Amino acid sequence: xxxxxxxxxxxxxxxxxxxxxxxxxxxxxxxxxxxxxxxxxxxxxxxxxxxxxxxxxxxxxxxxxxxxxxxxxxxxxxxxxxxxxxxxxxxxxxxxxxxxxxxxxxxxxxxxxxxxxxxxxxxxxxxxxxxxxxxxxxxxxxxxxxxxxxxxxxxxxxxxxxxxxxxxxxxxxxxxxxxxxxxxxxxxxxxxxxxxxxxxxxxxxxxxxxxxxxxxxxxxxxxxxxxxxxxxxxxxxxxxxxxxxxxxxxxxxxxxxxxxxxxxxxxxxxxxxxxxxxxxxxxxxxxxxxxxxxxxxxxxxxxxxxxxxxxxxxxxxxxxxxxxxxxxxxxxxxxxxxxxxxxxxxxxxxxxxxxxxxxxxxxxxxxxxxxxxxxxxxxxxxxxxxx
Amino acid sequence: xxxxxxxxxxxxxxxxxxxxxxxxxxxxxxxxxxxxxxxxxxxxxxxxxxxxxxxxxxxxxxxxxxxxxxxxxxxxxxxxxxxxxxxxxxxxxxxxxxxxxxxxxxxxxxxxxxxxxxxxxxxxxxxxxxxxxxxxxxxxxxxxxxxxxxxxxxxxxxxxxxxxxxxxxxxxxxxxxxxxxxxxxxxxxxxxxxxxxxxxxxx
Numbered sequence: 234x235x236x237x238x239x240x241x242x243x244x245x246x247x248x249x250x251x252x253x254x255x256x257x258x259x260x261x262x263x264x265x266x267x268x269x270x271x272x273x274x275x276x277x278x279x280x281x282x283x284x285x286x287x288x289x290x291x292x293x294x295x296x297x298x299x300x301x302x303x304x305x306x307x308x309x310x311x312x313x314x315x316x317x318x319x320x321x322x323x324x325x326x327x328x329x330x331x332x333x334x335x336x337x338x339x340x341x342x343x344x345x346x347x348x349x350x351x352x353x354x355x356x357x358x359x360x361x362x363x364x365x366x367x368x369x370x371x372x373x374x375x376x377x378x379x380x381x382x383x384x385x386x387x388x389x390x391x392x393x394x395x396x397x398x399x400x401x402x403x404x405x406x407x408x409x410x411x412x413x414x415x416x417x418x419x420x421x422x423x424x425x426x427x428x429x430x431x432x433x434x435x436x437x438x439x440x441x442x443x444x445x446x447x448x449x450x451x452x453x454x455x456x457x458x459x460x461x462x463x464x465x466x467x468x469x470x471x472x473x474x475x476x477x478x479x480x481x482x483x484x485x486x487x488x489x490x491x492x493x494x495x496x497x498x499x500x501x502x503x504x505x506x507x508x509x510x511x512x513x514x515x516x517x518x519x520x521x522x523x524x525x526x527x528x529x530x531x532x533x534x535x536x537x538x539x540x541x542x543x544x545x546x547x548x549x550x551x552x553x554x555x556x557x558x559x560x561x562x563x564x565x566x567x568x569x570x571x572x573x574x575x576x577x578x579x580x581x582x583x584x585x586x587x588x589x590x591x592x593x594x595x596x597x598x599x600x601x602x603x604x605x606x607x608x609x610x611x612x613x614x615x616x617x618x619x620x
Numbered sequence: 621x622x623x624x625x626x627x628x629x630x631x632x633x634x635x636x637x638x639x640x641x642x643x644x645x646x647x648x649x650x651x652x653x654x655x656x657x658x659x660x661x662x663x664x665x666x667x668x669x670x671x672x673x674x675x676x677x678x679x680x681x682x683x684x685x686x687x688x689x690x691x692x693x694x695x696x697x698x699x700x701x702x703x704x705x706x707x708x709x710x711x712x713x714x715x716x717x718x719x720x721x722x723x724x725x726x727x728x729x730x731x732x733x734x735x736x737x738x739x740x741x742x743x744x745x746x747x748x749x750x751x752x753x754x755x756x757x758x759x760x761x762x763x764x765x766x767x768x769x770x771x772x773x774x775x776x777x778x779x780x781x782x783x784x785x786x787x788x789x790x791x792x793x794x795x796x797x798x799x800x801x802x803x804x805x806x807x808x809x810x811x812x813x814x815x816x817x818x819x820x821x822x823x
Contacts, residue, residue, distance in 0.1 A: 264627065268622060364670065366782060368729055369738040370726075383718045432722075478803065479748060480699070480803060483804050
């Protein structure tokens, strides 16, 4: 990476729940921001700018909410930037914040993503009738189900791989006090017996609807060196996008995803992701996306990502590449924050601050987010050492 | 890791309400349903596409770059940023690129009884798929690559909408092989690439 070095100085999350009825949107974001500042041992006065993201405004029906949230985020009179990239927005938002440090425009930037799904209806907000298309698509699951079916057919994966991912992530969530779903009584059989919603996607293989916010404080090299606690250093950042329907498009393994991964690993000097990356937080809102993205990111050969699930390679308990140790999007999904949580969890792992879901000795981690019709991608590689 | 149930210290103090707000009923939330009705100006490509449905025709646009046919036509080839203007009339047959068996009702579509099948329909001669419903067979019998034909509304009920096609039903012809089904089957790599239509034997 060229330009200024970037350090993650602090991370703050809210508890993710189906309803955070105790706080307004402003109260929600302020809670995450305060926690990030406390973690970084900084105050509002140390922050030069705020970069904020969330999923489309019509989810909550509050247009341009960043304007009214400037007050809650200590940002009155300071630069504020809003990022829009659908479900990948939490990742893209962190990358825009990182670019402001990298370009030496600001020394310390607060970045934050949020969603208050209890005040919205994401499934039907994503399925507005359009005059050019038949009204037959039922939310994100209806969109991604045919892509997952293509993957299952071409990879020949056993039918229950998706259930294995869902069960693993929900078990991991039990180790993360911030996770939304804490399903202590869940068994693999219960995951399998769960009804089909968007066949081949079971209810148990879908993400929940969550309220929550996630924040990070990013700083330049001087700020990173001055931190008293451990920081994460950014080794690579990349974003790519593509149209969601064009001739020759590989919906299962989009070109934009492969290009984005190649770029971020090249910047980080990673030539063999499987051996050089210790832990990954991948955006998996529907269980089958774990093996699909593992292939696209280069951790597995095409059509073989499911084998890493089957043989336990992605397990927190003994796997060589734990995936979504936090419980992932399958356990907490405040949409606009979900990408940033992946980025923040990657940083927590290399700082050694992930608590019970810490991967021992994690030094290099990937944070990943995708959005739209699997067409917007944001990724970063963070490490415990300076790049 | 900080305890999620312990508020940040800066937020842990008691909240003191101003005098005017004491002893009034606390408002936790309000519900304010909103509604927005609008008229769409479709533009020339989409307008021609929609009007064709009223005449029981399906039209797309051919890319001047490599001949790929787009449906619905939007007046542009998004791969190259090239304007498209050549209208192409498409067959009423094609194949299922992939599909979802949905077990949820869709608001405003009480006619759709779950479970129903929504699918990417790849018309013969088109380079991309578009959304449609599949019926006329058991849901379990729908397959990637299955050949289908359009089932139209009665002539008197046709209108300028894609919903003039009620659904797509099996033709009974042999399936398109998986490798040749869906968007990925288009292999034209640009102006000098091979033409995927010829490989698939389409019109």
